[in-house]
Amino acid sequence: MADEHHRAAVAERAARSGGVVAREAFRGDLVVETKANKNDYVTETDRDAQQQVVATIREEFPDDGFVCEEELTQFVGPESDADDPLALDAVPDSGAAWVVDPIDGTANFVRGLHTWTTSVAATVDGAAVGSATYLPATGDLYAAGPESVTRDGRTVSVSDRADPETFAVAPVGWWDRDDRTEFGDLCTAVVERFGDMRRIGSFQATLAFVADGGLDGAICTTPMYLWDTVAGVHMVREAGGTVTGLDGEPWEFDSEGLVASNGEAHDELLAAAADALD
Known part of the structure; x- marks a missing residue:
């Protein structure tokens, strides 16, 4: 349980650190590209935010794998483009891995709309043990650990509506x-x-x-x-x-x-x- 709490805390810290990078570029002069279609955006900020998320996690868990939206490269210097041996294409059934979306809602981000997130999940042996979703433009931070879910430090739960x-x-x-x-x-x-x-x-x-x-x-x-x-x-x-x-x-x-x-x-x-x- 102690390890799960640790990983949940790192997920929260990593989501916030990557989100801060993205927020600094929000509504600025963005370098925007497209991927699968003309409405599937990616920006340099996506990559920068992801790099910050990964770096934050590696301070605590240097040997864990990563499943990331953007291409994961080993950071050994500002010009590095080497393939990262810890990049994964699926959550492993055994061992620890982190699932990272540096900007979820890039189309909103590009348009200057506030609803986009930096999201991180910690998994162990094929199951999530902690997660965090940070909305940098509004300041809300959602975090889920082994025992509760919080928004900005206050416990939250699903609605009780039945109709x-x-x-x-x-x-x-x-x-x-x-x-x-x-x-x-x-x-x-x-x-x-x-x-x-x-x-x-x-x-x-x-x-x-x-x-x-x-x-x-x-x-x-x-x-x-x-x-x-x-x-x-x-x-x-x-x-x-x-x-x-x-x-x-x-x-x-x-x-x-x-x-x-x-x-x-x-x-x-x-x-x-x-x-x-x-």
Whole structure:
């Protein structure tokens, strides 16, 4: 347990340190590139923030592996571009690893919108033991350790709403231009089954908002990356919520889709996902 507390504390410190780097560049002159499509942004700040996160963790755990959104290179100097031997493409079943998203919600970051995060999850033997999601532009820090979830140091939990007609639910994910019908169907299913809909633009922020009761649920029907999910899934569960795949089974790293809720009407969220995929 002591090791879990230590790792949770380092996750929190690392998320904050990387977030500070990103915040310094926010609304400044950014170097913006695209990856998979013209709306899939990456900036030099993503890479700088990630480097700071990794450096902070390595001060305490120099031999642990990393699953990171941006390419991980071994930092031996300002011009280093050597492959890092601790870079991983999956969370290992044994040993320790860290899952890092330096800026989750880069599209918001690029547009000058406040909802983006620096998120870090600590895993041991294939399970998350601590996570942190920092929203640098607003100053909110969500942290999940072995015993509780906090926002800015105060304990939080999922909402206690039970009536789906009072729920605020967020569709999460990205749909290619030729898959937008599914996105529209999911939005329709959400507004027909629940009280209101939100689209946040950051997967990790969305899960943090489920964990603190600001949202009652989130649905993702598209493939997702580990850095978009692991920290927030751990957070929702530690806050008393439920996270499954689209099949209703507990969410795992290789699950199809993701459905997160306060646990009070989880079947209704699964039904909304099924409506979108029919």
